[in-house]
Amino acid sequence: MRHALALARRGLGNVWPNPAVGCVLVRCGAVVGRGWTQPGGRPHAEAMALAQAGEAARGATAYVTLEPCAHHGKTPPCAEALVRAGVARVVTALTDPDPRVAGRGHAILRPAGIEVAEGICEAEAREVQRGFLSRIQQGRPTLTLKLAASFDGRIATGSGESQWITGAPARRHVQALRLCHDAVMVGGETARADRPGLNLRGLGPVRQPVRIVVSTRPLPDLPAEGTGHGPLWQVAGRPEDFMVELGARGLTRVLCEGGGVLAASLLRAGLVDQLIGYSAGLVLGGDGRAGIGALGLARLADAPRFRLVETRRIGPDVMHRWLRD
Numbered sequence: 544m545r546h547a548l549a550l551a552r553r554g555l556g557n558v559w560p561n562p563a564v565g566c567v568l569v570r571c572g573a574v575v576g577r578g579w580t581q582p583g584g585r586p587h588a589e590a591m592a593l594a595q596a597g598e599a600a601r602g603a604t605a606y607v608t609l610e611p612c613a614h615h616g617k618t619p620p621c622a623e624a625l626v627r628a629g630v631a632r633v634v635t636a637l638t639d640p641d642p643r644v645a646g647r648g649h650a651i652l653r654p655a656g657i658e659v660a661e662g663i664c665e666a667e668a669r670e671v672q673r674g675f676l677s678r679i680q681q682g683r684p685t686l687t688l689k690l691a692a693s694f695d696g697r698i699a700t701g702s703g704e705s706q707w708i709t710g711a712p713a714r715r716h717v718q719a720l721r722l723c724h725d726a727v728m729v730g731g732e733t734a735r736a737d738r739p740g741l742n743l744r745g746l747g748p749v750r751q752p753v754r755i756v757v758s759t760r761p762l763p764d765l766p767a768e769g770t771g772h773g774p775l776w777q778v779a780g781r782p783e784d785f786m787v788e789l790g791a792r793g794l795t796r797v798l799c800e801g802g803g804v805l806a807a808s809l810l811r812a813g814l815v816d817q818l819i820g821y822s823a824g825l826v827l828g829g830d831g832r833a834g835i836g837a838l839g840l841a842r843l844a845d846a847p848r849f850r851l852v853e854t855r856r857i858g859p860d861v862m863h864r865w866l867r868d
């Protein structure tokens with residue numbers, strides 16, 4: 544299942560509105576097929592693994608990170624494909640909360656004589672599926688807030704000089720972060736001041752993330768969709784509302800890259816699920832620009848709290864990742 548989860552991660556940022564799923568087929572102790580959700584969401588992981596295994600799928604065990612689908616969408620149901628292929632046993636990590644599936648996939652397998660084991664590596668699978676689960680269960684994509692800052696949390700000097708606070712390795716890491724998100728979001732002021740590319744560079748043919756600018760005012764000239772840039776969507780209003788709208792449009796994982804006013808309003812609304820910080824070994828002082836705008840907190844108890852899940856040295860900087868409690 545851990546191998547299947549590693550395959551599933553390949554699809555993150557690439558398969559919305561579908562979940563990123565991995566599948567490994569094992570017969571007599573040997574892997575006979577491997578699959579993961581393909582760009583745009585199909586073929587599904589099971590279809591790819593079954594095609595690779597061919598006749599070797601007969602009598603095999605399928606490890607699938609999410610319950611196989613049961614509905615006739617643009618592709619036939621994967622649960623039926625597993626039955627037809629003669630798989631003997633199916634091991635899944637999570638029940639699919641999508642109301643079109645919700646246990647129906649498992650219910651197709653059992654009466655066909657297939658042994659089913661559920662809930663294997665469930666916690667890891669929940670982490671991989673965080674975006675999809677958020678969209679189905681909360682109606683909005685999961686939101687990561689990224690901040691690259693000095694030791695004291697500043698993103699520019701008082702005069703506005705900000706390039707570069709973190710080193711080239713951390714900036715490459717941000718590219719990897721964009722790769723596993725469906726969309727990259729910035730505030731209107733950042734779009735106007737920096738005209739950021741918000742795209743993936745030097746990574747070959749990849750699905751570019753959707754560019755989201757939160758603004759009520761006209762946008763500056765930003766590169767058109769295609770030619771190395773994803774679609775450009777302008778949203779505005781209350782964060783609670785536009786996040787639901789982004790979920791309805793199919794996004795599962797959104798990365799906010801600032802600025803401080805937008806970041807603060809997302810934090811105030813309790814919409815930030817993950818924080819990723821890059822801290823550099825320089826100090827900009829109280830006259831430097833704060834990475835996050837005012838939150839208006841009177842009591843410590845009201846501060847949004849996060850739990851540390853990862854730290855890593857990246858070149859001369861430190862990356863730290865936190866999840867909402």
Ligand SMILES: NC(=O)c1ccc[n+]([C@@H]2O[C@H](COP(=O)([O-])OP(=O)(O)OC[C@H]3O[C@@H](n4cnc5c(N)ncnc54)[C@H](OP(=O)(O)O)[C@@H]3O)[C@@H](O)[C@H]2O)c1
Pocket residue numbers: 690691698699705729730731732733734736737757758759760778779780781782800801802803804805806808809836
């Ligand atoms: N070094 C870094 O890592 C980094 C990263 C990002 C930004 N920056 C810098 O930060 C500066 C801009 O940041 P900022 O904090 O001033 O502005 P910002 O957060 O980028 O943008 C704020 C603007 O977003 C729009 N907005 C619309 N609806 C909103 C909502 N519900 N909640 C919040 N905002 C909403 C508003 O613009 P409208 O009036 O258009 O509606 C608002 O003025 C720039 O100088 C940029 O270079 C630095």
